[in-house]
Amino acid sequence: MIELKNVSKSFGDTTILRDISLKIPAKQTTAIIGPSGTGKSVTLKHIVGLLRPDEGQVMCFGTDMATASEAELYAVRRRFGMLFQDGALFDSFTVGENVSFPLVHHAPSMSEGERRARVEEKLALVGLPGIYDRPTSGLSGGQRKRVGLARAIVMEPEVILFDEPNSGLDPITSDAIDALIQEMKEALGITFIIISHDIVGTVNVADHIAMLYGGNLVAFEPTDRFVRLDNDIVRKFLRRNLVLPQGPDEVARLPGLE
Amino acid sequence: MLNALAAMGRFGAFSGAIARRMMRRPLFFGQVIEQTWHTTTRCLLPVVAVTFPFGMVMALQGLEIFRIFGAERMLASLISIATLRELSPVLASVLVAAQGGSSCAASLGAMRIKEELDATEVMAIDSIKFHVVPRVIAMTVACPLLNVAGSVAGVAGGYFTAVFIKGESGGIFMAELWSFMEPVDLYGGFVKTTLFGLMIGLISCYHGYRARGGAAGVGKAVNDTVVHSVVAFITLNYFLTSFLFGAVAP
Amino acid sequence: MMSLFAGLGRYGLWCKEFFRAVWVHGPPKGQTLHEAFRIGIQSLPILLIISAFVGTNLALQGYNAFKPLGGQRLVGMFVSLAGVRELAPIIAAAMIAAKAGTEMASQIGVMKIREQVDALEVMAVNPLAYLVAPRLIGILLMLPALTLIAIFVMLTAAYGVSVVQLGLAGHEFIQFASESIEPIDFLYGAVKAVFFGLIICTVSCYFGFHCGKGPEGVGAATNKAVVTSSVICILLNYFISELLYGGSL
Numbered sequence: 001m002i003e004l005k006n007v008s009k010s011f012g013d014t015t016i017l018r019d020i021s022l023k024i025p026a027k028q029t030t031a032i033i034g035p036s037g038t039g040k041s042v043t044l045k046h047i048v049g050l051l052r053p054d055e056g057q058v059m060c061f062g063t064d065m066a067t068a069s070e071a072e073l074y075a076v077r078r079r080f081g082m083l084f085q086d087g088a089l090f091d092s093f094t095v096g097e098n099v100s101f102p103l104v105h106h107a108p109s110m111s112e113g114e115r116r117a118r119v120e121e122k123l124a125l126v127g128l129p130g131i132y133d134r135p136t137s138g139l140s141g142g143q144r145k146r147v148g149l150a151r152a153i154v155m156e157p158e159v160i161l162f163d164e165p166n167s168g169l170d171p172i173t174s175d176a177i178d179a180l181i182q183e184m185k186e187a188l189g190i191t192f193i194i195i196s197h198d199i200v201g202t203v204n205v206a207d208h209i210a211m212l213y214g215g216n217l218v219a220f221e222p223t224d225r226f227v228r229l230d231n232d233i234v235r236k237f238l239r240r241n242l243v244l245p246q247g248p249d250e251v252a253r254l255p256g257l258e
Numbered sequence: 259m260l261n262a263l264a265a266m267g268r269f270g271a272f273s274g275a276i277a278r279r280m281m282r283r284p285l286f287f288g289q290v291i292e293q294t295w296h297t298t299t300r301c302l303l304p305v306v307a308v309t310f311p312f313g314m315v316m317a318l319q320g321l322e323i324f325r326i327f328g329a330e331r332m333l334a335s336l337i338s339i340a341t342l343r344e345l346s347p348v349l350a351s352v353l354v355a356a357q358g359g360s361s362c363a364a365s366l367g368a369m370r371i372k373e374e375l376d377a378t379e380v381m382a383i384d385s386i387k388f389h390v391v392p393r394v395i396a397m398t399v400a401c402p403l404l405n406v407a408g409s410v411a412g413v414a415g416g417y418f419t420a421v422f423i424k425g426e427s428g429g430i431f432m433a434e435l436w437s438f439m440e441p442v443d444l445y446g447g448f449v450k451t452t453l454f455g456l457m458i459g460l461i462s463c464y465h466g467y468r469a470r471g472g473a474a475g476v477g478k479a480v481n482d483t484v485v486h487s488v489v490a491f492i493t494l495n496y497f498l499t500s501f502l503f504g505a506v507a508p
Numbered sequence: 509m510m511s512l513f514a515g516l517g518r519y520g521l522w523c524k525e526f527f528r529a530v531w532v533h534g535p536p537k538g539q540t541l542h543e544a545f546r547i548g549i550q551s552l553p554i555l556l557i558i559s560a561f562v563g564t565n566l567a568l569q570g571y572n573a574f575k576p577l578g579g580q581r582l583v584g585m586f587v588s589l590a591g592v593r594e595l596a597p598i599i600a601a602a603m604i605a606a607k608a609g610t611e612m613a614s615q616i617g618v619m620k621i622r623e624q625v626d627a628l629e630v631m632a633v634n635p636l637a638y639l640v641a642p643r644l645i646g647i648l649l650m651l652p653a654l655t656l657i658a659i660f661v662m663l664t665a666a667y668g669v670s671v672v673q674l675g676l677a678g679h680e681f682i683q684f685a686s687e688s689i690e691p692i693d694f695l696y697g698a699v700k701a702v703f704f705g706l707i708i709c710t711v712s713c714y715f716g717f718h719c720g721k722g723p724e725g726v727g728a729a730t731n732k733a734v735v736t737s738s739v740i741c742i743l744l745n746y747f748i749s750e751l752l753y754g755g756s757l
Contacts, residue, residue, distance in 0.1 A: 304735050307743065308738065308743075311745065311746040312742060315594055315749050318746070318749055318750060318754060319589065319590070319593060322753060322754075323589065336573065340573075344565055344569055352602065352738070353735070353738070353739075356734045357731065357735045360727075360731040360734060361727075361731050363727070364724065364726075364727025364728060365724070367723065367727055368722070368724040368727055372722075372723065438576065472723065473618050473621060473723040473725070473726040474615075474726070475723075476723040476726050476727040476730075477610070477611075477615070477617060477726045477727065477730050478614065479727075480614065480731060480734075481606075481607065481610040481611055481614060484606040485554055485603075489557050489558060492558050492562065493557065495565060496561045496564045496565055499564075499565050499569065500673070503568065503569070503572055
């Protein structure tokens, strides 16, 4: 259903993704992890077509996102929901207006009442009932993520992408978000793709884990095999011993990649 | 309305704070030089890029009219006086506000948002003295300099259109340039732009220094700077023109 | 120099993409008139002040220029020719660039850095059609109107100064002024306004979309928006004037 085939991407002189081939299992939760700057967000952006690879194909529901026209891209994206790092909510809208935005644009046949009912249902699902008319500006970080998630699921997509759902949150809220993702997984049973650098939460919720390091796909296994993998880099990362690079240039000079 | 008065009061207080610091040593000369150079070089191209075409348009429209009366000779003096007295000071100042003022507001605003100004204070360095005063001085000095460039460019634009496009005589143009010029034409622009530069400096630093509300606050600071500066000096321009060029009913 | 051409090229490509997007998707319904009014109402006070003081100075300087020739009564003619043909459109354009243009650049810039533009894309809503089209329509509706207002205010202020400060005869001012302006001048002013509006909106939004990171990015985008659109408008003004007025009398 979603598959990257030999994807490579460079920005200027820096190669971020090197010949990545990855098949995302349907209706399961896949986590993509790795140190900062190794191309996790870049991979996610390729899947939704916000970036196009220099080489390779990105197949989603039979469409190659790398060469798709705008109409094809949009058709595929209507089957996705995405939670951005800070929620990416529109500040001038209320919570309800934010969450109903996809409905307004892609389900024009729904009446105002039907839309509101759907939005309130999703808000309740993410643990925020009754804030439909709240303005967006006063929300806390955790609340923004929940509202962002409600917006991502309001069209009842087949795939949800999470861009570092735990970033910028204190430990307690971070655990709460992990619990929420777990609940959603059980309630919805659809494909989740989670980008994360939080190991503990990832291991708990993911069915499969892919690890990117230095632009390469170092490992891609079901979770129980991943945590027992006899791979130096994986073990170091799991034990939090890996020296974290500062950015793409350092990534290019990482040890252990020959 | 009350808000506007309160804001002007705050602005006055801020300007007073700047003035006080300009009197006391040490004056961060390195910063002053750097900011002045920075502002002048960055604004030079925009100023010339607007005054030259305006000179061209003046020649275009002027010739259309003067040719009816057979008074083409008068074009050169019209262009030189109009440029020196009004067009160059105003246009140059608008561009200084748009380029210099807004980048000053933007950089101070970003520093405020990223708490760099607070960091300066914590290091026991007066942030106004280090960051603001040099920028205000830079704009006060740069504006008249740029006005000179703008005046030259404006007249050059007029010459270019009149001589190369409309076929007027270059020699007559150059000779007639000075016909009606008086000393006040030369120093009037200087006085105007020095004052305008000072206003732009104070206003842009005021908005940048007091920016709030994240990245959007920086955008707002730039927006307010350009708008308030232009309104302020266009208003002042009226009074200066009345005063300098002495047009009072005989 | 090369980077200037490269930048113009990128801008051109962006504009082409924008027009395509608007052609395919159309602007969002219901927002456009609201946007137009907002732009107009917000710019109005500053426009009034600036047009007034430009008018006053036109009168003062015109008087000074013509007095030695004994032609001070021609002030009305001078003000109306310079004001209507050239200054009013430029003033209105400059004000819109300063107020609405910077606002567009900064609003879109903030959205870009907070991934809201990406969010629109992922939700299959074209950001160019959704964000830029209403603003463009708003400007195109408002700028010609604001230009006409600028003309009126400028002439009125010049009249005021001529009569009160300079002691000229009011009816002569009006007579010379109305003889020098033709109805077509107002049309030409509106034409200029349309072109200027196009430039200001597309340039400002372009810089918003290509905003660098963080608050500095937004500040820089806003800065570039107002300077670039002003310079392009003034350059364009010469060519438009040449086309409309050059050799037409």
